[in-house]
Amino acid sequence: MQGIxxxxxxxxxxxxxxxxxxxxxxxxxxxxxxxxxxxxxxxELRPEEWRAGIAFLTAAAAITDDKRNEFVLASDILGxxxxxxxxxxxxxxxxxxxxxxxxxxxxxxxxxxGDLIRDNAGPPVLVRGRVLDLEGRPVRGATIDxxxxxxxxxxxxxxxxxxxxxxxxxxxLGDDGVYAFTTVRPAPYTVPYDGPVGGLLxxxxxxxxxxxHFHFRVLADGFAPLTTELFPADDPYIEQDAVFGVxxxxxxxxxxxDAPEEAAxxxxxxxxxxxxxxxxxxxxx
Amino acid sequence: MQGIxxxxxxxxxxxxxxxxxxxxxxxxxxxxxxxxxxxxxxxELRPEEWRAGIAFLTAAAAITDDKRNEFVLASDILGxxxxxxxxxxxxxxxxxxxxxxxxxxxxxxxxxxGDLIRDNAGPPVLVRGRVLDLEGRPVRGATIDxxxxxxxxxxxxxxxxxxxxxxxxxxxLGDDGVYAFTTVRPAPYTVPYDGPVGGLLxxxxxxxxxxxHFHFRVLADGFAPLTTELFPADDPYIEQDAVFGVxxxxxxxxxxxDAPEEAAxxxxxxxxxxxxxxxxxxxxx
Numbered sequence: 001m002q003g004i005x006x007x008x009x010x011x012x013x014x015x016x017x018x019x020x021x022x023x024x025x026x027x028x029x030x031x032x033x034x035x036x037x038x039x040x041x042x043x044e045l046r047p048e049e050w051r052a053g054i055a056f057l058t059a060a061a062a063i064t065d066d067k068r069n070e071f072v073l074a075s076d077i078l079g080x081x082x083x084x085x086x087x088x089x090x091x092x093x094x095x096x097x098x099x100x101x102x103x104x105x106x107x108x109x110x111x112x113x114g115d116l117i118r119d120n121a122g123p124p125v126l127v128r129g130r131v132l133d134l135e136g137r138p139v140r141g142a143t144i145d146x147x148x149x150x151x152x153x154x155x156x157x158x159x160x161x162x163x164x165x166x167x168x169x170x171x172x173l174g175d176d177g178v179y180a181f182t183t184v185r186p187a188p189y190t191v192p193y194d195g196p197v198g199g200l201l202x203x204x205x206x207x208x209x210x211x212x213h214f215h216f217r218v219l220a221d222g223f224a225p226l227t228t229e230l231f232p233a234d235d236p237y238i239e240q241d242a243v244f245g246v247x248x249x250x251x252x253x254x255x256x257x258d259a260p261e262e263a264a265x266x267x268x269x270x271x272x273x274x275x276x277x278x279x280x281x282x283x284x285x
Numbered sequence: 286m287q288g289i290x291x292x293x294x295x296x297x298x299x300x301x302x303x304x305x306x307x308x309x310x311x312x313x314x315x316x317x318x319x320x321x322x323x324x325x326x327x328x329e330l331r332p333e334e335w336r337a338g339i340a341f342l343t344a345a346a347a348i349t350d351d352k353r354n355e356f357v358l359a360s361d362i363l364g365x366x367x368x369x370x371x372x373x374x375x376x377x378x379x380x381x382x383x384x385x386x387x388x389x390x391x392x393x394x395x396x397x398x399g400d401l402i403r404d405n406a407g408p409p410v411l412v413r414g415r416v417l418d419l420e421g422r423p424v425r426g427a428t429i430d431x432x433x434x435x436x437x438x439x440x441x442x443x444x445x446x447x448x449x450x451x452x453x454x455x456x457x458l459g460d461d462g463v464y465a466f467t468t469v470r471p472a473p474y475t476v477p478y479d480g481p482v483g484g485l486l487x488x489x490x491x492x493x494x495x496x497x498h499f500h501f502r503v504l505a506d507g508f509a510p511l512t513t514e515l516f517p518a519d520d521p522y523i524e525q526d527a528v529f530g531v532x533x534x535x536x537x538x539x540x541x542x543d544a545p546e547e548a549a550x551x552x553x554x555x556x557x558x559x560x561x562x563x564x565x566x567x568x569x570x
Contacts, residue, residue: 003533004526005380006371013364013529019490029489031328033363039320040368043313050360050369057356061346071342075335078318079298083325084335086291095290204314205304241289244298248288 010037059196072101073197076243077206085245090224090282092134097229097245100215102155107145110169115182115267120167122151122184125254125273126266131177131218132280138177139281142220145170146181148213153189182266185254185273186212188237201242208242211235216279223281230277252277295322344481357386358482361528362491370512370530375567377419382514382530385500387440392430395454400467400552405452407436407469410539410558411551416462416503417565423462424566427505430455431466433498438474467551470539470558471497473522486527493527496520501564508566515562537562 004012013033020026039045060070075081076098085096110116117124131142147168149155156166167186173179190208193201201208213229231238233251254273257263263270289297298318305311324330345355360366361383370381395401402409416427432453434440441451452471458464475493478486486493498514516523518536539558542548548555 003536004367004371004529004531005533006368006374009364009368009371009529016491016525017489020488021490022488025488028328028330028334029485031324035320035324035327036363036365037368039316040365040372042320043316044372045313045369047369047373049313050366054354054356054360057342057345058349058354060342061349061356064343064346069339069343071339071346075339078321079294080321080325081335082289083291083294083322084330084332086289086294087325087329088332089291200314203305203307203310204302205306206301240301244289244294246289248290251288 079244082244093282095247107168107170127275128180129277142173145217147215148186153187209237211237364529367529378567380532392453392455412560413465414562427458430502432500433471438472494522496522
């Protein structure tokens with residue numbers, strides 16, 4: 001009989017998926033098995049380490065529900081989420097960054113130039129720019145889906161003192177691709193660290209902080225959906241995002257702008273911070 | 286600022302664990318990140334595939350509890366459990382194989398030569414052999430921990446018609462290292478396939494069957510614990526164990542033995558099946 005030994009095992013596992021109906025599934029699972037086994041061989045994985053891995057997954061399972069997913073968080077802090085985003089990158093297009101767990105469909109509509117500040121405390125910011133194609137022409141009929149924390153680093157879903165739908169919107173753009181809105185500067189915050197991922201961060205000598213950021217998801221017919229983030233370039237955690245979402249091209253200056261008429265037009269105090277950013281969308285695949 | 290791109294991400298994630306207190310933890314997690322990222326790069330992992338992976342883990346979480354662990358099962362059917370066992374292998378020692386989820390501490394004691402058949406239906410078997418060291422000398426003071434399914438392929442924990450502790454024992458051996466017991470031939474069975482692991486097996490064109498087997502865990506002071514299995518060499522699934530536990534050296538003949546006196550001594554019908562196997566233990570590390 002054939003028998004399995006440490007030299008033949010990996011090929012036997014890959015061959016067991018020979019009958020997969022979907023060739024891509026066979027390719028992906030085969031590569032997963034090969035790399036997983038290569039990892040175990042390289043470190044000569046010990047039984048107690050295998051058990052620690054199972055205990056990690058089991059502990060993650062115990063706190064995962066429809067409101068919180070510890071597996072997504074594990075993927076985030078190991079850079080796998082960010083890598084998946086980067087692998088979607090198209091030269092010349094805006095770089096992608098993590099969607100994160102706080103995106104939700106159904107944000108209220110906001111017209112171009114609208115205001116999100118309302119009763120939110122914190123430094124006021126005017127954010128504006130355009131949505132362009134790879135040739136620099138305005139994208140017609142784009143929609144921006146936007147969400148951020150307040151100035152204390154909390155999303156509305158986390159914070160009963162915020163009104164529902166606070167600091168998020170959908171904005172349909174005109175043929176010029178121009179967007180603009182006023183808001184408050186978001187704040188750095190920690191990813192949840194009370195579960196096994198937190199234990200891993202601590203064991204690794206790591207912290208759980210993310211730099212402050214705006215979340216954007218830009219959608220337009222004929223273009224690949226663009227999920228990304230913008231970060232204040234002077235954020236204290238800009239060089240050490242716990243989930244590796246920062247890219248140099250997405251770190252933007254919050255420029256102090258002393259312009260009384262512009263401030264008045266946007267009903268902002270003067271001076272205020274200005275963030276300008278143009279999105280570049282790649283064609284749908 | 287430094288910034289993350291698809292070329293620098295992996296090194297940045299590995300470097301983030303630079304402050305780990307435990308050098309071995311740093312080594313293992315660094316290798317895990319490197320191989321996980323290499324997998325994603327090689328297949329150019331797509332966002333919908335990343336989501337499918339998260340959905341798999343989330344579904345596994347939903348059915349994992351203190352009685353059933355879908356992550357262990359996933360490790361089993363991807364060969365990672367078996368690889369971890371094989372990596373513990375020592376030349377000249379009995380090959381290791383999976384512990385499986387049905388081992389439990391506290392089996393009842395059985396003397397050498399004792400009987401497990403009792404009210405169990407199925408073909409009777411005499412199992413016997415010795416526990417030896419790498420030089421072939423008897424190991425003194427060894428204990429055998431043993432468990433198996435009945436002739437329908439069910440462990441007592443799965444089957445309310447079986448008496449508690451059915452078909453399992455602990456056997457303290459004498460200075461000659463000899464063990465012997467009578468039992469019934471176990472049967473092939475399927476690993477659980479009603480969860481996401483079952484979905485993966487089906488998508489891969491795989492079945493969920495394991496060949497019949499005896500589980501052994503052999504313990505002795507000064508020796509590395511030996512967890513292994515013995516399989517009937519003529520089992521229909523011997524070449525395609527769903528969890529890759531079969532090794533050629535562990536596939537043993539169930540020899541039909543026509544020996545009326547021996548049968549009478551063990552209170553077996555004549556003829557009966559005989560399995561002979563000597564375990565070779567390696568020194569504790």
